[in-house]
Structure formats: C-alpha cells, structure tokens
Amino acid sequence: MRLVFMGTPDFAVPTLQALAAHGHDVAGVFTQPDRPSGRGKNLKPSPVKAAAQELGLPVYQPHKVKSPESLEILKELIPEVIIVVAYGQLLSKEILELPPYGCINVHASLLPDWRGAAPIHWSILEGDQRTGVTTMQMDEGLDTGDMLLKAELPIGEDTTTGELHDDLAQAGAQLLIATLEQLRKGELPRTPQKGPVRYASLLTREHEKIDWARSAQAIHNQIRGLNPWPGSYTLFREETVKVWKSRVSGEEGGSEAEPNRLALKDARPGEIIAWDQQGLLVQTGEGLIRIAEVQPAGKKPMPARDFFLGRHGQVGECFS
Numbered sequence: 001m002r003l004v005f006m007g008t009p010d011f012a013v014p015t016l017q018a019l020a021a022h023g024h025d026v027a028g029v030f031t032q033p034d035r036p037s038g039r040g041k042n043l044k045p046s047p048v049k050a051a052a053q054e055l056g057l058p059v060y061q062p063h064k065v066k067s068p069e070s071l072e073i074l075k076e077l078i079p080e081v082i083i084v085v086a087y088g089q090l091l092s093k094e095i096l097e098l099p100p101y102g103c104i105n106v107h108a109s110l111l112p113d114w115r116g117a118a119p120i121h122w123s124i125l126e127g128d129q130r131t132g133v134t135t136m137q138m139d140e141g142l143d144t145g146d147m148l149l150k151a152e153l154p155i156g157e158d159t160t161t162g163e164l165h166d167d168l169a170q171a172g173a174q175l176l177i178a179t180l181e182q183l184r185k186g187e188l189p190r191t192p193q194k195g196p197v198r199y200a201s202l203l204t205r206e207h208e209k210i211d212w213a214r215s216a217q218a219i220h221n222q223i224r225g226l227n228p229w230p231g232s233y234t235l236f237r238e239e240t241v242k243v244w245k246s247r248v249s250g251e252e253g254g255s256e257a258e259p260n261r262l263a264l265k266d267a268r269p270g271e272i273i274a275w276d277q278q279g280l281l282v283q284t285g286e287g288l289i290r291i292a293e294v295q296p297a298g299k300k301p302m303p304a305r306d307f308f309l310g311r312h313g314q315v316g317e318c319f320s
Contacts, residue, residue: 001180004079004099005057006030006065007048011165012085014173015106016048019083020055022177027077030070032088033061066092074098081183083176084138096138101183103138106172108165109200110134110150112193115143116200120165123155124225125207126198127217130154131164133172135179137190146190149182151175158247160227203230210234212270212319216248216287231295234270234319237311241319244301245293249281270319272308279304282319 002025005016019026029052037044045053052059062070065087071094074082081101084091086108096103109119111134116122123131132152139145151171155164182188203226210219210232223246226232231242267273267283274281279292295301307313 001025001101001184002027002078002080004028004030004074004077004082005048005052005085006082006087006089006091007085008032008046008088009086010047011108011169011172012048012087012106013051014169015083015085015176016051017055018173018177020057024180026055026057027079028058028060028073030060030062030065030087033063065089065095071095071098081180085172085176091138093140096140104148104176104179104183105136105138105143105145106176107134107136107143108168108172110152111136111143111147112195112197114198114200117202119200120168121161121203121225122198122200124159124161124164125221127221128155131168133168133175135175144193146192148188148190149175149179158224160224162228208232210243210319212282213285216284216289219284219289220246220248236313236317236319240297241307242295242301243291243293244295245291246279247290247292249288249290268318272313272315272317272319274315275305275308275313277305280308 003019005019005026007016008031016029029048031046031048031052034043034045034049036042049059049061060073064070074095075098079099081099082095082103084103085106091103107119109123110132114122130152132150134150135148136143137146137148151174153167153171179188208226208230210222212219223232223243227244231244233240233242235241269283269285271283272280273283279290282289282291291304293301294304294307296307
C-alpha cells in the first residue's frame with residue numbers, strides 16, 4: 001500500500017523498518033525536528049529520521065504538522081493510509097480524513113486501558129501482569145478511535161519499562177503489518193472502545209522520588225517502571241542516589257541469620273536493616289525490599305553493596 005509514516009522515538013523504528021521490509025510504498029516519513037543534544041547542544045535527528053535515511057526514504061520535519069504547508073505536502077504524497085506511531089503531534093481533522101483508509105495508530109497498551117502518553121511506564125508502575133499493543137483507527141479524541149487488532153504480552157515480576165518497551169515495539173510492528181494485510185483484503189474488523197479506562201499521564205519529578213512508607217511491592221514497581229527513564233531516586237546522607245534494580249524480599253525483619261543483620265523490631269521505613277552480596281535489605285511501610293543497583297550523582301551505576309560499603313555505611317541508617 002502507498003502510505004505516509006509518522007513517528008519519532010525508538011519505539012516507532014521497528015514499525016517503519018517492517019513496512020519497508022514488507023514492500024509497502026512509504027511515500028514520506030514525518031518526524032519531529034532535530035533537537036539539541038549533549039553538552040555541545042548539537043542538533044540530533046530523531047531515531048525515526050535516522051532509520052528513514054538509512055532506508056532512503058524522504059523525510060519531512062514540520063514544526064507544526066497542522067500547518068497548511070504540511071497539509072499540502074500530504075496531499076501531494078497521495079497516501080492511501082497514514083501510519084502513526086508515537087509521533088508527538090496531534091493531527092488535524094483534515095489530515096485524519098485525507099487518506100481513503102484514514103490514519104492508523106499503533107498504541108502500546110490494550111485499549112481502552114492506558115490511553116495517553118506513557119502507557120508502558122504506567123502498566124508497570126501499577127503492577128499490571130499483562131499488557132500489549134493495539135492498532136486503532138484514529139479519530140479526534142485521545143486514543144479513543146475504533147480498535148482494529150490486538151496482541152497481548154505478559155509482564156514479569158521484575159520486567160523493566162525498557163525491556164517491555166523493546167518487546168512491545170517489535171510486537172507493534174508485526175501487528176501493524178497484519179493490520180494492513182487485513183485492510184488490503186477488506187477483512188479488517190473495527191471495534192468501538194468500551195469498558196473501564198485508565199489514563200497514562202505524563203511523568204513528573206514527583207513520580208521519581210521513592211516514598212519508603214509505601215509497600216515493598218509498590219516501590220519495586222516504581223523502580224522498574226522508571227528504568228531506564230527517568231529513574232527513581234532517594235537520598236542517603238543528603239546525597240541523591242538513583243535506584244535502578246530491586247527485588248521484593250520474602251524475608252522478615254528481625255532475622256539474625258547473617259552476622260551483619262540486626263533484630264530491628266521497630267525498623268523505620270527506609271531503614272537499612274542488613275546487607276549482603278545481593279544488595280541492601282530495606283524496611284518499607286509494608287514488607288522488605290532488596291536494593292541491588294544504585295547510581296550516585298555524577299557516577300556510573302554500581303552494586304548497592306559497593307555504594308554502601310564505600311561510604312562506610314552502617315546497618316540502621318536510613319534512605320530518605
């Protein structure tokens with residue numbers, strides 16, 4: 001099929017590559033303008049732009065895709081369908097209605113669950129055990145269009161957002177190819193969205209700080225849900241420390257099974273009650289969590305045990 005592709009981040013790249021590999025006529029690729037990056041603030045192309053250039057595809061980078069100039073370009077490209085994957089700009093009604101088959105979006109959740117900007121993060125932050133991708137016929141609402149096809153994936157107990165992101169990106173690419181094949185045959189179902197809706201709002205700095213009064217499971221979900229971006233953090237002796245890896249511990253506070261463990265019956269949330277080769281055992285508002293990997297400001301990630309011993313940490317000290 002002749003199509004226009006709109007996307008920007010890494011998540012969209014496998015879909016663009018799959019479209020090219022399956023012989024679709026990609027008439028043009030729309031992506032966000034180059035952004036300053038690094039200490040030198042040099043302009044850096046989006047991952048989709050880099051992939052499109054490798055494939056030899058024409059690239060368009062309007063600051064506003066709703067502009068009359070962008071609409072004219074799209075009319076000249078004559079797409080049968082527009083594919084949208086994490087583009088980062090809203091489309092006008094004129095664009096949505098321009099191609100004969102409309103605009104199809106690849107969304108990283110099982111709609112209508114987790115509409116919005118950060119569905120992968122929130123599925124892990126909330127401790128979901130399954131998620132997936134949905135192809136959707138776009139309308140003017142926020143991820144409210146008719147559902148086309150779905151693919152479901154499990155979420156493991158220790159799965160991070162980064163790991164799930166990569167799996168969903170590949171699943172989304174294959175689902176989009178299947179969607180276009182059924183569209184070509186005239187066999188593509190359309191199902192209106194019904195049922196409970198959760199919204200995946202943009203993440204803020206408030207989501208990043210660990211509140212040790214929460215349960216061990218909630219904190220573990222936060223740590224893995226914000227890995228690799230933006231990262232959760234805590235304070236140790238007023239030093240900001242990112243926390244990258246953790247595990248909910250089944251051990252009970254007060255055990256003296258190891259020489260460096262104290263019987264702290266009244267341990268406070270955030271209190272380090274033990275350490276071993278696997279990390280730091282920390283009391284939470286409900287249960288224990290083992291912190292395995294941390295990153296002090298300006299340093300590389302390191303085992304939590306090395307961080308603790310390097311600062312001559314003492315059992316009984318607290319994260320805050």
